[in-house]
Amino acid sequence: MKPVRALLAAVLLAAGTVAGAGGEMPAGKRVAPPAVAPLTLHGVRYEAPPDTRDFGDDQAGGYLVARDARSGRELWRQRIYATAYDPKLESDVQDVFIASLRAGRGGRTLEITDERGRRYTLHLGSRAVQEQGVQNRR
Template identity: 40%
Template sequence: MKIEVLHFGKDAGLEQNGGYLEIKDANSNQHLFFIKIYDIKYNPKKEDDVQDMFIIEMGVRDGVVRIKEEHGRVYAINLTERSAEMVYSPYESEKKIIKQNRKSQV
């Protein structure tokens, strides 16, 4: 499996630019699927391109794919379930949600 950041999702027929990973076959480079990491809520009164939010880092730590987006949030990606979970946020309101989610998983 090959994992790539897809910056311009709208060009691929998706609903937003930023927030997607594209999974490809490692040998053939054929597209397998997309994983949406986070939602972008577009304000119709502003231009879309100033609201796009892109992935700026991607890596693997302890066997888990992690990405960081422009606002500093970090997500852990589950490739098997094709899902993502926010594991860090610089915003206090979201830190509380992350803490609550961790408690409910124990």
């Protein structure tokens, strides 16, 4: 039985999940949010900032910011989706960030995908958001 325990301990150690001296497991931490390149259309630069709580928003991720491409002045900010946080869990492991941003329909919409594979369309004229569903993720 000792060789099996030694092998299991080696696997857990390699994975970084062996409990500390007090027997507790280290807290799970998420990886950094994906870097999403800004997109410029018709003189407006659209950005998906990694943490909009810095600007007073109630969640990290899920927002787009529109800026004048020349001056950098913020024109508007739009929440694309809401993240429901469980107060019993660490918030950073519950954050859901925008993973991709691209132009759609002749530059009249933006197509957004979040880390969970959910797809959204933002209609630039009205700033209405439509959820499109989940794309297959491998």
